[in-house]
Amino acid sequence: MSEQRRTVAIHVPVLTRVEGEGALDLRIEDGQLLELRLRIFEPPRFFEKFLEGHNYTEVPDLVARICGICPVAYQVTAVQALEKLFGVDPGPWARDMRRVFYCGEWIQSHSLHIHLLAAPDFFGCNNAIELARIEPEAVRRGLRIQALGNELMDLFGARSVHPVGLRVGGFHGAPALSQVNAIREKLRAALPEAEALIRWTAGIAVPQDNQLFTSVAMQHRERYAIEDGLIGASDGLSITPETYEAHFAEYQEPYSTALFSTYHQRPYLVGPLARLNLNHDRLPEQLRALLVDTGLSFPSRNMFHSLVARAVEIFHALHEALRLLESYRVQDSPHVPVTPRAGVAYGCTEAPRGLLWQRYEMDDAGRVVAARIVPPTSQNQLRIEEDLRLSLLQFGLDHPDDALQLHCEKVIRNYDPCISCATHFLRLNVERK
Amino acid sequence: MTWRIANPEAGKPRVAVHKFSSCDGCQLAFLNLGEDLLKLAELVDLVHFAEAGPLEPEAEVDLSFVEGSVSAPEDLVRIQRIRQHSRLLVAIGACATSGGVQALRNNANGAEWKAQIYPHPEAIASLQHATPVSHHVKVDFELWGCPVNSRQVLAVVNALLLGVAPRDNADKVCTECKRRGLTCVMVSRGVACMGPVTRAGCGALCPSLGRDCYGCYGPAENANTDALSAQFSSLGLTAEDIVLRFQSINSQTPVFLAAADKAGMER
Numbered sequence: 001m002s003e004q005r006r007t008v009a010i011h012v013p014v015l016t017r018v019e020g021e022g023a024l025d026l027r028i029e030d031g032q033l034l035e036l037r038l039r040i041f042e043p044p045r046f047f048e049k050f051l052e053g054h055n056y057t058e059v060p061d062l063v064a065r066i067c068g069i070c071p072v073a074y075q076v077t078a079v080q081a082l083e084k085l086f087g088v089d090p091g092p093w094a095r096d097m098r099r100v101f102y103c104g105e106w107i108q109s110h111s112l113h114i115h116l117l118a119a120p121d122f123f124g125c126n127n128a129i130e131l132a133r134i135e136p137e138a139v140r141r142g143l144r145i146q147a148l149g150n151e152l153m154d155l156f157g158a159r160s161v162h163p164v165g166l167r168v169g170g171f172h173g174a175p176a177l178s179q180v181n182a183i184r185e186k187l188r189a190a191l192p193e194a195e196a197l198i199r200w201t202a203g204i205a206v207p208q209d210n211q212l213f214t215s216v217a218m219q220h221r222e223r224y225a226i227e228d229g230l231i232g233a234s235d236g237l238s239i240t241p242e243t244y245e246a247h248f249a250e251y252q253e254p255y256s257t258a259l260f261s262t263y264h265q266r267p268y269l270v271g272p273l274a275r276l277n278l279n280h281d282r283l284p285e286q287l288r289a290l291l292v293d294t295g296l297s298f299p300s301r302n303m304f305h306s307l308v309a310r311a312v313e314i315f316h317a318l319h320e321a322l323r324l325l326e327s328y329r330v331q332d333s334p335h336v337p338v339t340p341r342a343g344v345a346y347g348c349t350e351a352p353r354g355l356l357w358q359r360y361e362m363d364d365a366g367r368v369v370a371a372r373i374v375p376p377t378s379q380n381q382l383r384i385e386e387d388l389r390l391s392l393l394q395f396g397l398d399h400p401d402d403a404l405q406l407h408c409e410k411v412i413r414n415y416d417p418c419i420s421c422a423t424h425f426l427r428l429n430v431e432r433k
Numbered sequence: 434m435t436w437r438i439a440n441p442e443a444g445k446p447r448v449a450v451h452k453f454s455s456c457d458g459c460q461l462a463f464l465n466l467g468e469d470l471l472k473l474a475e476l477v478d479l480v481h482f483a484e485a486g487p488l489e490p491e492a493e494v495d496l497s498f499v500e501g502s503v504s505a506p507e508d509l510v511r512i513q514r515i516r517q518h519s520r521l522l523v524a525i526g527a528c529a530t531s532g533g534v535q536a537l538r539n540n541a542n543g544a545e546w547k548a549q550i551y552p553h554p555e556a557i558a559s560l561q562h563a564t565p566v567s568h569h570v571k572v573d574f575e576l577w578g579c580p581v582n583s584r585q586v587l588a589v590v591n592a593l594l595l596g597v598a599p600r601d602n603a604d605k606v607c608t609e610c611k612r613r614g615l616t617c618v619m620v621s622r623g624v625a626c627m628g629p630v631t632r633a634g635c636g637a638l639c640p641s642l643g644r645d646c647y648g649c650y651g652p653a654e655n656a657n658t659d660a661l662s663a664q665f666s667s668l669g670l671t672a673e674d675i676v677l678r679f680q681s682i683n684s685q686t687p688v689f690l691a692a693a694d695k696a697g698m699e700r
Contacts, residue, residue: 014490016483019457044559045454045504050537054677061647065534065682068458068580108465116464116485127486129474140468147467158638160465161458161580162649165642173642418457 008397010405017117017127017409019069019418024408028397036388038381038412048371056082056168056340056366063358064162066375067418069112072105072153073351074373075166076227077358081241081347082168085362088338093331094170095228096324097156101166102227102349103317104152108160109352110272110310110317111149113416114201115142118307121410122204138200141193145314148190152321155183170335180328187322194315195290201311202294206304211390213301213383215274216263218350224282224316225275227349232278233263234299241346244357250374260382261374267382270354271415272309273300287315303387306414340366351376353416377417384415437596438477438495438521446594447494449481451515453501453508454535454563458580459526460484460500466583473587476594490514496521496593498586502528502535502563509560509569516570523589523599524566527579527682531651534579536563536685564685574599577632579649579682585634602633603654606646609637618643625665627678630656630688651683658692672699 008028015022027035047066054062059078064071076098083090090098115138116128125131132139150160155175157163165171219238220229231239239247250259262268277299280288291298296308342364348357354376361370391411392404399407438446450460464485466473473479477496481489490511497519503512516522527533539562566572576585585601592599606628610617618624618640627648628640639646652658658679665675675696679689 014483014488016486016488019484021452021483045535045563046538047535049541050534055674058647058677058681061649062534062681065456065458065579068456068461071456071458112464120486129471129479129486132471140471143467143470146465150465150467158642159580159582159635161461161582164639164644167644171642172639172644 081345085345090170101156103321106317108149111146169338174334201308210301215277217275241348261379445478454504455501504563531683532685605653652688
């Protein structure tokens with residue numbers, strides 16, 4: 001039997017180095033890719049339902065629990081949506097400090113992903129502990145940067161997993177000037193490390209796998225969008241979060257119960273590469289020059305550039321945090337008074353893994369009547385499957401099974417899928433025949 | 434039973450980290466250790482830890498950490514097998530010790546919820562209740578908290594490396610608050626704080642920011658929820674508000690469930 005005629009069935013029962021529990025099924029017959037499924041077997045957690053009846057003051061603490069790695073994204077999106085509905089402006093200080101807080105999460109989450117989840121693939125290692133044996137300095141640098149991201153989250157939230165500092169109207173407390181001064185020094189010292197990280201990731205040999213896809217990310221007139229902006233796409237879309245549902249829909253595949261997100265009935269990309277593709281001209285001059293120096297140019301159609309995109313965003317997040325903390329002043333009151341009102345609250349921000357959209361229907365006592373949350377990973381799901389199909393054909397189906405499996409895992413990890421986020425409301429049903 | 438996991442003749446102690454229904458946040462107590470993560474890897478052999486890479490769910494281990502609540506039919510089998518393969522089993526975090534935030538569904542009509550979220554609810558396999566690990570197998574030690582922190586998990590690892598029983602502080606958050614010299618938010622500003630009935634361990638983080646503790650570490654030992662409910666009531670909370678205070682991250686612990694029921698009856 002020739003290589004083209006063989007039948008291959010690859011089942012990866014547990015995908016490692018992703019957040020949450022997922023699996024991959026692949027079936028090749030006569031050189032044709034017959035089946036390819038990214039399966040998710042995390043049980044549903046029904047967040048939207050149990051938010052109902054809870055007070056707006058509890059929402060940031062509850063939605064944080066969707067994801068231990070990106071709780072700030074869920075919290076900031078929720079409080080901003082509710083403030084808009086309630087007609088509350090937390091003021092420039094709180095807006096700036098939320099951006100700093102959010103930068104902490106990008107730094108932490110991206111560094112965790114690069115070093116502990118993704119990079120081992122490109123050095124023939126099974127995990128970061130093995131990688132640390134051959135690239136000790138790079139891994140230690142990555143863990144230090146991750147720790148600094150956590151420290152920045154601690155500054156405003158007292159802890160980095162399910163932080164407790166954010167509230168509708170601002171923050172519960174403001175860090176002391178001495179704390180801010182200490183972290184500013186660390187941020188300054190980390191910039192050269194982040195530059196070295198960009199050079200390191202740019203130097204990692206990755207497959208050349210250019211694909212056509214639509215990038216979707218928030219865009220802001222002046223800044224690289226994180227917590228504020230309109231929803232944009234590489235085809236020119238520019239909409240407010242209120243009109244998201246007119247362009248983006250979730251549908252169910254006939255073979256499963258999974259909800260997949262589509263943009264105008266098509267798959268699309270969210271996350272660091274989509275953001276860099278749309279917003280690279282909003283990066284500071286110094287960082288753009290550094291990118292030119294590495295020989296990479298954006299927009300990029302190669303998903304394997306996600307690794308370096310995360311490194312670029314780490315540098316930018318450090319730089320932004322430093323800029324915004326430069327003129328830090330302690331506030332008399334870190335929050336403004338809030339009076340709830342009935343209506344529908346919409347919000348979105350750029351979570352580390354991409355666009356996060358939320359909608360809350362509230363009653364006049366400030367209780368949740370209904371909630372809908374669309375996390376980045378469910379938006380990327382269809383794109384991951386499309387990418388796997390294209391990427392496997394480009395890679396060649398005649399490779400040995402373990403090489404095919406590794407390639408698939410690398411492709412999936414480019415998206416840094418967070419299955420804990422994606423399954424807060426969905427479950428992919430698997431039918432085996 | 435022995436608490437010792439170190440055995441010089443058998444090499445490094447073998448440790449597994451398992452995940453059930455959760456947000457992955459308690460595993461971050463390991464992954465957020467920074468450079469200490471490499472030190473930990475020198476002291477123990479991380480045999481199974483899917484998020485970090487090592488994948489050997491069926492390996493015999495000296496110690497398993499289990500995150501998450503038992504929520505799906507296949508979990509029932511998996512938790513039994515983990516118990517069989519583990520000499521010591523430590524449940525970490527609110528999901529594993531109380532069912533966690535997703536156990537709020539235990540009070541509701543699960544079938545109705547599924548129907549409201551999914552076009553085809555019949556295809557969704559989830560158990561009616563999200564339950565703690567101790568409802569299914571013997572648990573040697575529990576670490577409470579949503580999330581647990583690195584200090585807590587490292588204290589367990591260190592105790593077991595030395596062969597002593599791990600300890601955890603079951604006293605109230607109030608005691609940590611007093612040790613930090615923080616002003617009581619309830620006494621000084623009338624904030625409805627859960628600190629007087631909540632287990633210590635976080636270091637009184639919420640009061641340090643001037644806000645209410647919301648009970649994410651679960652009930653403390655000898656928690657006087659009646660007195661706290663009466664205090665909440667005198668602060669102006671309605672019976673419904675008091676129910677919500679107890680029906681949050683650790684809603685299914687018997688102490689908080691009873692307190693919520695009692696407040697709810699007064700509605």
